């Protein structure tokens with residue numbers, strides 16, 4: 304192994320929070336001999352239903368599988384338009400494109416990285432059948448006005464809550480979790496998310512018929528019955544979460560409160576340091592009533608700064624960074640016909656100037672100091 308060139312070691316962008324408990328739970332699941340469709344998946348689902356305050360939560364094999372199942376359960380297909388944020392991880396759009404629907408891109412507010420009622424209104428058409436609002440990087444999207452807009456037009460409101468497990472929004476009866484506002488909501492348990500099952504996802508809904516359809520489609524479209532014991536009533540898929548993953552997820556769920564508190568504390572530490580040292584950086588919105596859960600801490604560099612150069616300097620100083628999410632209008636899969644940057648000023652500014660800094664509960668104050676001083680150095684301050 305080559306020696307680590309950075310004094311103090313590399314500060315990683317992300318590291319999952321894992322311990323002995325996950326290893327033990329995984330070993331127990333393996334020893335049980337039942338690797339799929341057993342009690343651990345159901346227990347994981349029940350725990351998530353309780354945490355989120357939602358009647359139905361179906362565990363699936365990834366966040367992308369969750370979104371694909373949402374597209375299928377809503378019977379979306381050719382001729383249907385689905386509004387998605389221009390600035391996101393492309394799975395948000397891919398799942399809907401895969402069923403033959405057309406993703407229609409809405410700009411985002413550069414301070415929140417989320418769509419707004421105005422950016423969505425601007426791209427609605429008589430063919431719009433669904434809006435997929437992402438809670439980008441763990442900051443709740445404006446769910447109430449977006450849902451009202453959808454309800455008024457008979458459009459399905461879907462939440463892409465891949466980054467937002469545990470995020471909540473103030474409501475009259477007390478805070479309400481992201482993932483309870485849409486007709487369907489989709490979560491991811493990829494290692495970059497707050498908790499992880501290595502790969503994994505979840506679909507939540509208050510609608511029992513949609514939940515039943517999701518469960519059918521994730522499991523080959525089969526139900527008990529008929530002369531062979533099973534009837535295949537729909538062309539289904541295998542998007543099941545395994546017992547091994549659910550065992551890990553149950554332990555991870557127990558850590559969620561601590562993980563979110565640590566991420567928030569570290570993010571506030573970044574804010575303090577950056578406001579003092581680099582006041583011209585754009586910092587993420589963190590509104591009262593819909594606080595950020597900081598799945599990612601994304602700053603916006605000042606206009607004209609060479610981001611690739613900054614990232615290279617950070618790497619040299621042993622600090623990992625990334626560009627955050629992607630502008631779909633710049634990606635060949637979603638840019639037909641190429642609209643250029645003009646309709647997407649918010650997304651384009653994030654796409655050009657966004658910079659995700661290291662954030663995970665394994666970091667300490669000294670790491671924050673090192674990241675911020677490396678960033679200041681890279682910016683020539």
Ligand SMILES: Cc1ncc(COP(=O)(O)O)c(C=O)c1O
Nearest residue numbers: 365366367392394395465491493
């Ligand atoms: C907003 C968003 N949606 C969907 C996904 C897809 O989730 P997964 O990686 O679990 O398939 C991701 C993951 O990166 C994401 O960030």
